[in-house]
Amino acid sequence: MKKRERQDSEWKPEKKFKQRECIFVSTGAQCKVTEVFAEEGSVAVLPCKCNPSSTFPRAIVWSKDNQGTVWRKQKSGLQYWGSSWTQGGVPRVRCPHFNFERGDYSLQITNVREEDGGIYSCRIENANQVTNMVRLRIIKVSISPPAAIGGENVSISCNVTPWPYGADVQWTLNKSLFVPRSESITNREVANRVVRTEATSEVTGNWTCVVTYQGKKGQASATLTMKGINKPFKDNTKLYSAAGSAVSLPCVFSPGPTPTSPVWEKLKPESLFNPVPGPLPASFSPPSPSSQNPWDLSASLKEVRFEDAGKYRCSATAGRQRFTRNMQLVVAQIESSSTPKTKHSVTLTCKVTDTSDITDYEWVHVAYDYNNTPSVESRQKGNTLTINTASDENQGEWVCRFYRKEDMLGNVTYHALQMSALTGKKSSSPTQNTAVIVGLSILLLVLLLVLAQMYKNHQRRRRILQYPALETIIHTASNEREERERNQVQK
Incomplete structure (x- = not known):
């Protein structure tokens, strides 16, 4: 049969359940209430599991103490929701059907609220007994004010609905353990619920409350921001640069009132307790007034010198308050000897x-x-x-x-x-080039000598061909001389 869905606004509230009993259909054993923590706005999963049975499908009913039915499903497959468990016509609770055959009837609640905290029961109707009871606790971290001005008092509170008395409460700030100052308060559990501090750059960031109770742990987080300068994140931030290079000196305000009357100063090193401004470096470049980001008052040094190292201060007015941020420029260079x-x-x-x-x-x-x-x-x-x-x-x-x-x-x-x-080291490449040039010069000189000899022989032949009779006489005389020499050798 095709499943149908409608709100179950006609169902009457269930009777109040025993908060410390949990009876399984198969065994009849008793157990304690299961503790579940969930952060406000997240998805909570309330467990309800029993041994699979051949009597599947079953009728399942999820109810909340003193508030009646949350969700139920009949054997026919029809589903019903309580009138207060929908948001914009969309149900906030569901029970995944693909787990039913394995005996898993866990309930999922999306976008949980503080009023969702309390005791829930899961019942198998054919047995007419409670099979599981779950206490849902909603954790929420509240910060007042969430965006503070430097020096303003800030309160960070951890709320759990319903509150687990005897629970261990710890705070982390930016993933590091934070220990509140509560030495004068004897009830540390109550003291740890609220952290009161002064707004500084050291306490801005992500605050997380971690609650541990009966072996179960839950947590929730919230972010504290500051109005004013958020880059650099804190005072005396160190900026490293190499001598001869350019460096940026950041000074970026948080979005809000446009900062006015910006001033950049270089503090003298001898003024430790009462900083005294000194002259800015020659390569200092102030922030551009035509910048597209009105909250960015960053300056720069176009060419850093070793003596430009030291503390710099950026200040401007935002709203009715003057904000300042100090930073330290550290310069490095290599010296040879x-x-x-x-x-x-x-x-x-x-x-x-x-x-x-x-x-x-x-x-x-x-x-x-x-x-x-x-x-x-x-x-x-x-x-x-x-x-x-x-x-x-x-x-x-x-x-x-x-x-x-x-x-x-x-x-x-x-x-x-x-x-x-x-x-004064001589490179090996010029020596190699010199040897090549000398070799080519000698080869060219030999070629010139050969060409000159060939030219002389050619000119000599031309002169002889101009007098053929003389050439005949020379050849005849030469032949006769050779004939006489042969005759003398034979005698």
Whole structure:
């Protein structure tokens, strides 16, 4: 028979169920209420399983304590929904039919709400007994206000409906454990439900409440954002750059009131407690007033010098408040040194203006073939490297990379061709070219001599052919001389 669907608005509320009993059809055994956690707005699955039976199909009824039927299916296949379990005419609950033959009658509730929390029962009608009872707890994290101004008080609360008394509550902030300051409160469970703090860049991000009760765990999350500057994310963020390159100094406000009166300053290094502005670098480029993004007040340095390292401050007014953000520029460069005793040996030193976060250095050699294809080879650890500039294998680029544990913070490049010029090293390619030129010159000279001899012989013949009688006399005299010489030899 084809299945039909309609709302079950005429069904009366079920009687109140015993909250601590669970009777299986096949065994008649008792069990406790099953605990299920679900985050508000997610999908909750309420388990209801029993041993498969040959009496399939069965009639199944899902009910909620004191609220009547949630969903039921008759043996004929007709389905009915409670009047409060539809949203825009679409049911929020369903029971997948393909699992019925395996004895799985679990109920799925989509877009769960706080009022959905409570005790549910699953009943097999032909046995007329409750086969499973489930307590659904809805977790919700609320942040007030969700977008705070720096320095404003913020409240982050964890609500569970119904609340599991005796549960363990923990907070994580951006996937790291967060411990609320509640030393003066004896009931730590109550204290951990709400976190009150001051809005700073350190507490912005994803807050997650993790609730553990009777071996079951549930969690919910919410995001706290700040009005004002959201890039860099926090004060004193370090920016790494190589000397001679360009670098961007970010200063991006969160969407909202358009920031006005922007000011960029470089703070003097000696002013630790009361920062004093100093002169900006010569290559400093202020934010463009014609930028398409009115919240982006980022500046840049077109060509960083080693002495440009230090702290920079960006400030602007958004709404009625003045926002500032400090950042630190760290500059790296490679210095070379050599001694007269080591004519073709050069020592490279990787210098960084702030090494407090650096845990490791690595030297990498980059060479290029005739097709300008680079090949990278790691050579040595440490911030110094000594190479022989007379070796062809050391030509190309040398890159110093510096790391914080496994994360690379930055790198700086040195060109080995510059070292060859400074040390006066002669390249092998000009010598080879000179030998080729000398060889070609000798060959050309020999060819010229042969051509000159051939030309002389040709001219001589031309002169003789102009006097045929003289040629006859010369040949006759020559023949007679040869005849006399033969006769003398015979005697």
